[in-house]
Amino acid sequence: MSLADLLILFGGMGLVTYLPRALPLVYLAHRQLPKWFVEWLGLIPVAILSALVAPILFADPVGRTLELGKPELIVAVPTLLFAVKTRSLGGTVLVGMGLYWLADMVM
Amino acid sequence: MPQNEKNGSCETPVAGEVIRRGAAAAWPICLGYLPIGLAFGVLARQNGLEWWAVGLMSVMVFAGSAQFIAVAMLASGAAAPAIIAATFFVNLRHTLMSSALAVHLSGISRRFLALFAYGVTDESFAVNMSRFRGGNWSPWHALAVNHLSNAAWICASIAGALAGQFVPEGAFGIDYALTGMFICLLVIQVYGMIHVITALVAALISIAWYIALPGASYIVGASIAAATVGYLLKRIWERGA
Numbered sequence: 001m002s003l004a005d006l007l008i009l010f011g012g013m014g015l016v017t018y019l020p021r022a023l024p025l026v027y028l029a030h031r032q033l034p035k036w037f038v039e040w041l042g043l044i045p046v047a048i049l050s051a052l053v054a055p056i057l058f059a060d061p062v063g064r065t066l067e068l069g070k071p072e073l074i075v076a077v078p079t080l081l082f083a084v085k086t087r088s089l090g091g092t093v094l095v096g097m098g099l100y101w102l103a104d105m106v107m
Numbered sequence: 108m109p110q111n112e113k114n115g116s117c118e119t120p121v122a123g124e125v126i127r128r129g130a131a132a133a134w135p136i137c138l139g140y141l142p143i144g145l146a147f148g149v150l151a152r153q154n155g156l157e158w159w160a161v162g163l164m165s166v167m168v169f170a171g172s173a174q175f176i177a178v179a180m181l182a183s184g185a186a187a188p189a190i191i192a193a194t195f196f197v198n199l200r201h202t203l204m205s206s207a208l209a210v211h212l213s214g215i216s217r218r219f220l221a222l223f224a225y226g227v228t229d230e231s232f233a234v235n236m237s238r239f240r241g242g243n244w245s246p247w248h249a250l251a252v253n254h255l256s257n258a259a260w261i262c263a264s265i266a267g268a269l270a271g272q273f274v275p276e277g278a279f280g281i282d283y284a285l286t287g288m289f290i291c292l293l294v295i296q297v298y299g300m301i302h303v304i305t306a307l308v309a310a311l312i313s314i315a316w317y318i319a320l321p322g323a324s325y326i327v328g329a330s331i332a333a334a335t336v337g338y339l340l341k342r343i344w345e346r347g348a
Contacts, residue, residue: 001181006160009187013177014167016195020202022224026217028209039341041207043334045236046302047309048200049293051329052229054310055317056286064318075283076290083291089234090135092294096287101280 071107075099120247129251132238136230136252137259139288140171142281144260145274147174148267154182158268165264169225169257171285172323173197174264197323203330204232208249211239215246226253233292240298305337 001009033041057076060067079096086092144165151161156178168174173194180190205227212220223246231253238244238252267274274281297303313329 012191024205050306050309051313092291097280100283
């Protein structure tokens, strides 16, 4: 690809990534939001993170089928307990990586 | 619910304090981005992108999963409009995140918001939301988290393109960094039973949606559905109590 092609591609990708990030902020931060909307938005963080992580733990990414007992899921149990106990993001990342590495060698 | 008590204004921050506390909050994100950025750099290099093009893409786009998809699509010969469309749909979830962040950034200058928006990712969003909730967290601290994470992503992806082939595949469990990060980010968003229920509903819907439909619509779809179910349940309980 030529530099011009790359710039067009990356520019387009950047624009469609930036606008969904910027428009709600710029628009909503200067408005009085109704109470129900603020309460609904308060549930969005848990909902998004759970929606992001659940298929990683419970589904096969190639065939898109339900899969119970993936190493990702087995490692997630102690990782989750560690996160609940410590609430440490860095610690949880390291513990998860260590356990997954271990699981990879054992299984 | 106290929303704007402690972060209402952009008062003059002390740069050193902002960067120090921002870095303390951001280092786990940077740690998680390191393996993913390296992996992305290696993959992009193998598919014909030069190291500087990898860096340019990370600067101009800054969206992990969309960048992986773009490289895979480039390799299969997809044209720019198709890649841009895929990027749009994969990143549409950030609309929800920016909306939720707006609650904590109300009344702040549009120029600041325009700069802030560039760094809104799954990870910086979750870290900043929990810090805002905890109080004593200003927009400047949040901005520091966003841009430190961004710098780590750019550096890691370039490093991956230049030297990634020397990192053995699967070493140190690096493939689990993002999953571990998501698990903890989820845990620190939970403040009560309604959050637990919303998370469980989101997981069930997202798995079913992921299996039933191709693409990435399951993220936004399950999030909106679960937040709505959670909100309605909360209303019913409050009325019953």
